[in-house]
Amino acid sequence: MKRSGKVTVIGSGFYGSTTALRLAEYDIFETVVLTDIVEGKPEGLALDMNQSRSIEGFETKVIGATTTAEGGGYEATANSDVVVITAGLPRKPGMSRMDLIGVNAGIVRGVAENIAKHSPNAVIIVVSNPLDEMTALTQIATQFPYNRVMGQAGMLDTARFTHFVAEKLAVEVGSVKTLTLGSHGDTMVPVPSRCTVNGQPLTNFLSEADIAELVDRTRNGGAEVVALLKTGSAYYAPSAAAARMAKAVIEDSGAVMPVCAWVDGEYGISGVYLGVEAEIGRNGIRKVVEGNLTASELEALKVAAEAVRAKQSDVKDL
Numbered sequence: 001m002k003r004s005g006k007v008t009v010i011g012s013g014f015y016g017s018t019t020a021l022r023l024a025e026y027d028i029f030e031t032v033v034l035t036d037i038v039e040g041k042p043e044g045l046a047l048d049m050n051q052s053r054s055i056e057g058f059e060t061k062v063i064g065a066t067t068t069a070e071g072g073g074y075e076a077t078a079n080s081d082v083v084v085i086t087a088g089l090p091r092k093p094g095m096s097r098m099d100l101i102g103v104n105a106g107i108v109r110g111v112a113e114n115i116a117k118h119s120p121n122a123v124i125i126v127v128s129n130p131l132d133e134m135t136a137l138t139q140i141a142t143q144f145p146y147n148r149v150m151g152q153a154g155m156l157d158t159a160r161f162t163h164f165v166a167e168k169l170a171v172e173v174g175s176v177k178t179l180t181l182g183s184h185g186d187t188m189v190p191v192p193s194r195c196t197v198n199g200q201p202l203t204n205f206l207s208e209a210d211i212a213e214l215v216d217r218t219r220n221g222g223a224e225v226v227a228l229l230k231t232g233s234a235y236y237a238p239s240a241a242a243a244r245m246a247k248a249v250i251e252d253s254g255a256v257m258p259v260c261a262w263v264d265g266e267y268g269i270s271g272v273y274l275g276v277e278a279e280i281g282r283n284g285i286r287k288v289v290e291g292n293l294t295a296s297e298l299e300a301l302k303v304a305a306e307a308v309r310a311k312q313s314d315v316k317d318l
Helices: 014-026 041-050 097-118 131-142 154-169 208-219 221-229 236-250 295-312
Strands: 006-010 031-036 061-066 082-085 123-126 149-151 180-182 188-190 255-264 270-281 284-289
Touching (some): 006 014, 006 097, 014 031, 031 041, 082 097, 082 236, 097 123, 097 131, 123 131, 131 255, 149 270, 149 284, 154 221, 154 236, 154 255, 154 270, 180 295, 188 208, 236 270, 255 284, 270 295
Parallel strands (some): 006 031, 006 082, 031 061, 082 123, 123 149
Antiparallel strands (some): 149 255, 180 188, 180 270, 255 270, 270 284
16 A cells, blocks of 8 residues: 655644544554654654554554644654644533633644644644634644645534434434534534435434434534543544544545635635535645525524634734
């Protein structure tokens, strides 16, 4: 198998380390770099992952690198093709994603500046919360073209919606197709009109009340996991989503995925990072894909855009 490219995962907590292992097990990258500010942690995790290669049958090399707030250690990430930013504090029970904005903004800005210094041609996938705002901040800090900075949100939220529908109907998860747009938060916009089960409209199987219940559960999907865990937040589903996005980039696949992307005219919305469907390739976002929405779904998407616009305009000073 031909392997190519280098992907770096910033932050080796549960989310980052699981993402790094998923990327390595794809066996399509030459190198996966895992970093953290906790001395020795990324090196130890990398050693452990490398020792699993003969068991799982992959040759991708995992490298661990301890970094500092001053930029030390980032040399190991140099010339990365893709960088996944997981750095920052996770939510605790009772916290919203927005409660993290102050502390995580400082962390993400520093990371973004170091990425720009060492990997000026990288495509960046942001997963730190609050997602929409941290994606905007990363673009501001790096000054990368908008297409090369995206956020992971819709992939995760859509996966949650899909799971809840499959669970409700007791059907195979592969038979269910769902979609969520908007923000990764209170103004998330699940799109029931685009949801199907075995190719049939979701409304053929569930009442409006049942669909509304699943939509609400999807919107609060992250908080539900946080409340159950008591400490930390979700990482299995989120890491799967981020890894698939990185895979689409390095393979230049043109896959259409729901992600946080820069919107400039699509859906009548301009100048904001927002959850939309986008075609992903080697240079990041090839284009935003406008799908059919009902009038109420489109209105909800516009409401979401204005809600995140106000917060994104503030991050430049954080």
